[in-house]
Amino acid sequence: MGGTTTHGAPYYFVPGQSKWPAVGAIALALFGFGLASWFNGASYGPWLFAGFVAVLIYMMVGWFGDVARESEGGLYSQRVDGSFRWSMGWFIFSEVMFFAAFFGALFYARSISMPWLGDLDHKSILWPDFTAIWPNAGPAGTIEAFQTMGPWPIPTINTALLLTSGVTLTIAHHALKENRRGSAQFWLLATVLLGFIFLGFQAYEYIHAYRDLNLKMTSGIFGSTFFMLTGFHGFHVTVGAIMLAVVLFRMTRGHFTAENHFAFEAAAWYWHFVDVVWLGLYIVVYWL
Structure with missing residues (x-):
């Protein structure tokens, strides 16, 4: 977001296929199962929640990085x-x-x-x-x-x-x-x-x-x-x-x-x- 808008940009940019929504869904699944199991005293609960944090960070860095590159590339x-x-x-x-x-x-x-x-x-x-x-x-x-x-x-x-x-x-x-x-x-x-x-x-x-x-x-x-x-x-x-x-x-x-x-x-x-x-x-x- 926020890059240079060029006159050569398409009418409305449509990105190609992306893995990031699926990665985000995995993060949300880890969040739900991790938090529920953690609150109920399961030993693996904190590990699942830590997995959620790691996958979420991976998704956000990758997805927002793609958006930044598209923006700076003048596609918007x-x-x-x-x-x-x-x-x-x-x-x-x-x-x-x-x-x-x-x-x-x-x-x-x-x-x-x-x-x-x-x-x-x-x-x-x-x-x-x-x-x-x-x-x-x-x-x-x-x-x-x-x-x-x-x-x-x-x-x-x-x-x-x-x-x-x-x-x-x-x-x-x-x-x-x-x-x-x-x-x-x-x-x-x-x-x-x-x-x-x-x-x-x-x-x-x-x-x-x-x-x-x-x-x-x-x-x-x-x-x-x-x-x-x-x-x-x-x-x-x-x-x-x-x-x-x-x-x-x-x-x-x-x-x-x-x-x-x-x-x-x-x-x-x-x-x-x-x-x-x-x-x-x-x-x-x-x-x-």
Whole structure:
């Protein structure tokens, strides 16, 4: 994606037969069987999951490498560019729905089911000592005591890191559009580093939660929603940082022009989406 579009490009490029969809199907099969067997205590489960990771990396390097070579070879017309843009847009929309489901689960547990369980009709039947206060640990004695994760200092530091990374990425984009490649690479590298620093702080936050706060996945609805939302967001930060690192590597190889650089734009769209999701997490999970 994002190579030079030439006037000699075909009306709409149709690639030849490819092995990569089949390789991807093998990776997904290893993912399903590996994760299921791992969760059920099978000794071969981690090995199957490791096979999934290896096959997935092989597929992504090979498939995206083919696409990059086709793009740099001038095979993509404006119609193909439009298809890439629509595809990336729908992909990000699917990710929006993904996080909307998790935010919806948190809203339902916090604002609907908890007050419902705490009213007089249900309180006397289910849990006489239940108190509809968030975060809730359920009936006394069923969940180990834990402390919640507040916004200071790590979540606030991470918010500053992601907001700063959005600025550095925008500067890199403008530099690329002005054909200042050295400046674009510098600011893109800064963005990637900020992303990995964010992940380092989040790893430390999880260690602190388990070791010092006794906050775990088993800590009731608060623990499960906390780790589900922040964990999947961290996974998306990882994916976004890898995407930007690949774009940076391609820039050092001379790929992209000031006019045609959709791979950069697609990664930037994804990164800004990750930034926006974090702002929602920061307010809803850590402050409210």
